[in-house]
Amino acid sequence: MKIGVVGAGAWGTALAQVMAQGGEVLLWALEAEVADGVNRDHVNALYLPGVPLSPAIRATTDLAGMAACDALLIVTPAQHLRATLGRLPRTDAPLILCAKGIEAGSGKLMSQVAEEVASHAPLAVISGPTFAHEVAAGLPTAVTLACADAALAERLAARIARPTFRPYLSDDVIGAEVGGAVKNVLAIACGVAEGAGLGLNARAALISRGFAEMTRFGLALGAKAETLAGLSGLGDLVLTCSSTNSRNFSLGKGLGEGQAAAELLAERRTVAEGAYTAPVLRDVARKAGVEMPIVEGVCALIEGRVPLGHMIDALLARPLRSE
Numbered sequence: 315m316k317i318g319v320v321g322a323g324a325w326g327t328a329l330a331q332v333m334a335q336g337g338e339v340l341l342w343a344l345e346a347e348v349a350d351g352v353n354r355d356h357v358n359a360l361y362l363p364g365v366p367l368s369p370a371i372r373a374t375t376d377l378a379g380m381a382a383c384d385a386l387l388i389v390t391p392a393q394h395l396r397a398t399l400g401r402l403p404r405t406d407a408p409l410i411l412c413a414k415g416i417e418a419g420s421g422k423l424m425s426q427v428a429e430e431v432a433s434h435a436p437l438a439v440i441s442g443p444t445f446a447h448e449v450a451a452g453l454p455t456a457v458t459l460a461c462a463d464a465a466l467a468e469r470l471a472a473r474i475a476r477p478t479f480r481p482y483l484s485d486d487v488i489g490a491e492v493g494g495a496v497k498n499v500l501a502i503a504c505g506v507a508e509g510a511g512l513g514l515n516a517r518a519a520l521i522s523r524g525f526a527e528m529t530r531f532g533l534a535l536g537a538k539a540e541t542l543a544g545l546s547g548l549g550d551l552v553l554t555c556s557s558t559n560s561r562n563f564s565l566g567k568g569l570g571e572g573q574a575a576a577e578l579l580a581e582r583r584t585v586a587e588g589a590y591t592a593p594v595l596r597d598v599a600r601k602a603g604v605e606m607p608i609v610e611g612v613c614a615l616i617e618g619r620v621p622l623g624h625m626i627d628a629l630l631a632r633p634l635r636s637e
């Protein structure tokens with residue numbers, strides 16, 4: 315099974331590196347300098363610096379080449395998924411969606427966007443606790459591979475599984491996507507707590523009450539509770555809420571230190587998906603009648619509507635209730 319990877323940011327490059335252990339991989343990069351660097355020097359200096367890449371990865375800036383692949387890992391940021399899929403050549407190859415987010419404007423999960431733009435393609439999702447640098451370095455990692463078609467899931471798992479990269483199968487595509495999208499927003503909240511010096515008790519409270527928000531939201535969208543408690547939900551939440559290796563956590567840390575969201579976002583080339591997912595997540599949750607006070611607080615901070623102190627006071631002053 316020849317694998318194509320669409321998107322040569324940190325995660326697409328790391329996935330290409332693991333998949334190259336099982337044969338040649340074609341990697342599509344938006345930027346010509348990235349494709350050139352991968353082909354000539356076997357590095358992606360822009361998005362995954364310091365990692366020597368496998369010579370079995372061949373990079374291209376031409377999406378047409380993806381038609382020759384048997385399965386495509388789609389790893390562009392969430393807000394670029396629709397446009398990128400729209401430019402892909404028509405192919406019957408399964409699309410394995412790897413971005414974590416909700417589309418602004420439509421309020422759709424990645425699989426719902428793909429169903430609209432590439433309705434002919436079989437879909438799967440990879441999600442879970444996966445810092446790109448660790449995966450690229452061959453450190454042990456487990457992910458959720460979600461697909462409604464059990465036979466396809468098994469075929470994909472057989473190709474994707476590597477000695478240090480272990481997929482667990484699930485039929486709950488929505489659940490796998492909700493976990494990845496919501497944890498990014500909660501990681502911003504935990505970063506805020508770090509930046510503002512609120513302590514580790516506050517972080518643990520945000521993780522567990524954030525998980526309650528993720529679970530309420532996921533169940534309202536039809537996700538299974540056990541998916542949300544698995545690698546793609548709780549697992550990724552714990553990882554991303556614990557380390558400045560997370561772009562979302564470090565964005566939150568900057569906010570907690572008093573910097574403005576607009577400045578922090580303008581400074582970065584890499585994507586902090588939670589900043590774009592937060593407002594649309596809040597809107598979808600409100601429409602579904604799901605209370606997400608931590609997500610509401612993150613939105614208020616990102617939009618610059620309330621000072622940090624007010625946001626913290628508002629969360630602590632909510633009516634007392636059962637856990």
Ligand SMILES: NC(=O)C1=CN([C@@H]2O[C@H](COP(=O)(O)OP(=O)(O)OC[C@H]3O[C@@H](n4cnc5c(N)ncnc54)[C@H](O)[C@@H]3O)[C@@H](O)[C@H]2O)C=CC1
Binds near residue numbers: 325
């Ligand atoms: N970096 C990580 O450790 C992980 C990232 N992810 C997810 O993977 C997705 C991609 O993130 P990264 O690879 O980290 O990105 P990145 O932050 O390393 O790089 C940004 C990417 O966006 C692309 N891009 C910019 N403008 C674009 C456009 N107009 N059209 C298409 N692509 C465009 C760039 O070419 C580059 O590939 C995100 O949804 C992220 O949440 C998931 C798991 C781990």
Ligand SMILES: O=C(CO)COP(=O)(O)O
Binds near residue numbers: 444553562563
């Ligand atoms: O999704 C990730 C780890 O699973 C990466 O998190 P960040 O995008 O916050 O860096």
